[in-house]
Amino acid sequence: AAPPAALGFWPVLAVFFPAVTGILAGVSMSGDLKNPSRALPLGTICAVLAGCAIYLAIPIFLNAAVPDRGVLMTDTLIVQKVARWGSLILLGIWAASLSSAVGCMLSAPRTLQALAYDGVLPKILGRGYGAGNDPRLATLLALAIGAAGILLGDINLIAPVLTMFYLTAYGLLNLSAGLEELMGNPSWRPTFRVPAVFSLIGFVVCLKMMLMISAGWTLVATAFVAAVYWIMKRRALRARWGDMRVGLLMFGVRMVVRRLAQHTGGERNWRPNLLVLAGAPTRRWHLIEMADAISRNRSLVTVASIIPENTWTAERAENLRLSIRGYLEKQGVEAQVRIQPGEDHWSGIRELVRAYGYGPLTPNTVLIGVSDKPDTLLPFARLVRLVAHTRRNLIIVRETADESAAAAEPRIDIWWRGLTPNVAFMLALACMVKRSPCWSGARLRLCHVVEKEEARDEARRTLDAFLTQARVDAEVSVLIQDERPAFERIREASRGASLVFLGVRKPESESDDAYAEYTRAFLDGTAGLPLTVFAMAAEAVDFQGIFQSEA
Helix, strand or coil: CCCCCCHHHHHHHHHHHHHHHCCCCCHHHHHHCCCHHHHHHHHHHHHHHHHHHHHHHHHHHHHHCCHHHHHHHHHHCCCHHHHHCCHHHHHHHHHHHHHHHHHHHHHEEEHHCCCCCCCCHHHHHCCCCCCCCCCHHHHHHHHHHHHHHHHCCCCHHHHHHHHHHHHHHHHHHHHHHHHHHHCCCCCCCCCCCCCCCHHHHHHHHHHHHHHHCCHHHHHHHHHHHHHHHHHHHHHCCCCCCCHHHHHHHHHHHHHHHHHHHHHCCCCCCCCCCCEEEEECCCHHHHHHHHHHHHHHCCCEEEEEEEEHEEEHHHHHHHCCCCCCCCHHHHCCCCCEEEEECCHHHHHHHHHHHHHHHCCCCCCCCEEEEECHHHHHHHHHHHHHHHHHHCCCCCEEEEECCCCHCCCCCCCEEEEEECCCCCHHEEEEHHHHCCCCHHHHHCCCEEEEECCCHHHHHHHHHHHHHHHHHHHCCCEEEECCCCCHHHHHHHHHHHHCEEEEEEEECCCCCHHHHHHHHHHHHHHHCCCCCCCCEEECCCCCCHHHHHCCCCC
């Protein structure tokens, strides 16, 4: 007979692979083993070594017994002809086939039953009968699947598909074991420990074998695994076998934070990491809205609330944290929640500003509201001084008293006093706010006041040149200072705005009482403005560099 068409290594491996791999047979029957933790590693290793020795001995024997290579390629029962007792070869083939089939028929129903127990498969498949809890319904399903494969009539069609399932399972097992070994969780205590590098190499080898056999079937297998994961996630199963994802995320966070701590950052990648002192979100929701508009899920946001120290308990703090977090999630706001005890409101805030954070993830910007109570000016001034001394930026948000005064076309006014850190910080915040959905249609307007008419054109040219160089789409409004107070001029010019940005100077060498008086005059002078953001840049960042063109 003519020799068959030559096949490459990988197509032959795809057909041959399922016949020589059965290392999970013991795992599938672990429920029937007396001591699985000892029997499984020992039995699996012995079975693999014995099978490897036998399969390596067969080609050596055939090479010595049959000198004609053509016969080896055409005669599939050559072993029977060269064996001393040929009939035993047929019996061996039958025995091997039947043992594999019986092994699958015993292990597959148990696997289906276990998956049904965990809620992955319909619960009816987990029903057991008799003293041994025999999975009769699962056995019928396994029998039906096996019969469907037999009816195809060609084992060579099924074998490559089985190979993909085998390699997918082995690859994911190796990946899971390698990641668990890398993370080193206390719950990971295998009786037979393998270094992580070997498990990860096994995963890479399995993936490479899948790609070499068939890239198309590899994509199908990947899609199948992704579909199973998606279905399980949708069903929100509470698995009794635990979950690696949290540990994996913590491992990744540790690596990322460590790398972040090694970099100084700078203005190129600067973003505000916000600490929002909002208290109860329902009472000061405008603070949460402003923080969300600035961050838009691209910055870190922490919503903090202070509770009296004498009433603080861990249980109460956790219940309050979960309540606030649940409310934020319903509103579509991504934020962490911090509950801080304090002797009083202001001492709790100061302690939070001093101590909250972790390495490079420490908040660099504090966002707070404005209180109408006169007795809060002094502690407020002390807080501003503390924020400045800790090199954090400050955002003070005051809600408009007249909601009906909102402009039909939203506009954001930024008051310019030269390219100072405060102005650059405000412009960066305004650009981030404008990217949020609720402010995406707003117009930016850069406002500036000059003392004389002759300086107006020069100021306009300067601002236009800056906006062009900074690639910021904004209008320019240059006003002439008259005999009226500056704040009155600002109120008149920004009457139709939806949001106003104004700079606040940092405390200098004056006393807390003097800075409290400055704060009072500033707040009184800007009363009546629309929604207003007072900004103070105190972080060691060159905010002007954000708007310096690299082109």
